[in-house]
Amino acid sequence: MTRKDTTETREHGAAEYPRRENVAVIEAPAAAGGGEDILETLLRKFPTRDARVAVMGLGYVGLPLVRLFASKGFRVIAADIDQSKIEQLNRGRSYIKSVPSSAIAKHLANKQLLATSDFRNLASADAIFVCVPTPLTVEGKPDVSSIRQTAKAIGATLRRGQLIILESTSYPGTTREIMLPELERRGLKCGKDFFLAFSPEREDPGNKDFTIEQIPKVVGGIDAPSCRAAAALYGEAVTKVVVVSSCEAAEAAKLLENIYRCVNIALVNELKMCFDRMDIDVWEVIGAAATKPFGFQAFYPGPGLGGHCIPIDPFYLSWKAREFQFNTRFIDLAGELNTQMPYYVMSKLDEGLRGQGKKLAGSRILMLGLAYKKDIDDPRESPAFKMLELLEQKGALVVYNDPNIPKYPSADHYKHLKVSSVAVTEETLAAADAVLIVTNHSDYDYEMIARHAPLIVDTRNACAAQTRWREKIVRA
Secondary structure, three states: OEEEEEEEEEEEOOEEEEEEEEEEEOOOOOOOOOHHHHHHHHHHHHHHOOOEEEEEOOOOOHHHHHHHHHHOOOEEEEEOOOHHHHHHHHOOOOOOOOOOHHHHHHHHHOOOEEEEOOHHHHHHOOEEEEOOOOOEOOOOOEOOHHHHHHHHHHHHHOOOOOEEEEOOOOOOOHHHHHHHHHHOOOOOOEOOOEEEEEOOOOOOOOOOOOOOOOOOEEEEEOOHHHHHHHHHHHHOOOOOEEEOOOHHHHHHHHHHHHHHHHHHHHHHHHHHHHHHHOOOOHHHHHHHHOOOOOOOOOOOOOOOOOOOOOOOHHHHHHHHHHHHOOOOHHHHHHHHHHHOHHHHHHHHHHHHHHOOOOOOOOOEEEEEOOOOOOOOOOOOOOHHHHHHHHHHHOOOEEEEEOOOOOOOOOOHHHOOOOOEEOOOOHHHHHHOOEEEEOOOOOOOOHHHHHHHOOOEEEOOOOOOOOHHHHHHEEEO
């Protein structure tokens, strides 16, 4: 493996597409049976924007990818089985906060975007990105059924010269063990007739410091030609491409990133509970430790893990590791700690209410925030839903507010909860027995909340500056 640094600016008509790369390059041998000719033909299409790309799965990963490649001058097919998403996109409307409707409308007007639920359109794509969900089953096992079904759909129209890239997070081996057999089922061969690679999504909703274009793309191919094709395509859209030796290495890299966060968040959550008994402010401790300019990275406690990645991805590796008679004890312990946090929050809420001579049963609770992190509109796996469930079981009367999620989500695993949305006003704050801050959105006026709420249970240290009202603020 060699490394090269390049800086290139390419012109396409009146537009310029700057590219800055630091790419670890695997020397690709010539593919047998004319594969090299097919590869070179494909590679020539990328810089000229003659290639058409398709994105399958238009959620929080897929739709930003659509926008990225359309903004770089590519014609994009946006495909999903959810017809409501297709209809919104074809009206020039975005359903994700990080992708403005104006961008969708612009790409439609420029005839760069085709939104469709008809997968037969995939035959016209030169490259296809797969960004479908990979949840856990109720038994805690990886659910890769969407990947398998998507691979079958692609395989039905697969033609020579196409590049397929899986971005959905999964266990090491998914691309080779699931995608590859389905794509080769009709007789075409990877590396000779088509190309297959894995590049993990690295979306961080709400992070304004790093756009999708600025985040380096890790790429691993089934073979060297596939890796070369995928790296070349991403190189036209992002500032840096990092090539690894295999799909398995790229798949494992994504899991490591999220396991790292999962374990460290579990650590500070455990310390929060420990320091609480010692009457020590964990936020003050973390702030002091973070002044060390080396050897320390700050992680912050919260009410539990949320999002599609951190609560789920580590257990993909735990499941796969058991095939090799290996127990991932750190991952399992971190999972146990993080899943206990909603129960800890409930204990602090109960403690605060009892201090005012009240019980959870029959108390009116105003929950602030459904999104799993600050300033986003993504409720997936948010700890808020577990707390809503626990509050309902305790007999509390709960309403919620989230400026980014004004309508209660109707996903299958929490649609049974009966919760309505209310505005945050002086009246709704005063009418609550307690305000439970689950997500520290910037839109909230914490001074007003602290002034009018009779009791605040703060899981995010959002009211740290409201020292005037500290007597009615419980940190959880």
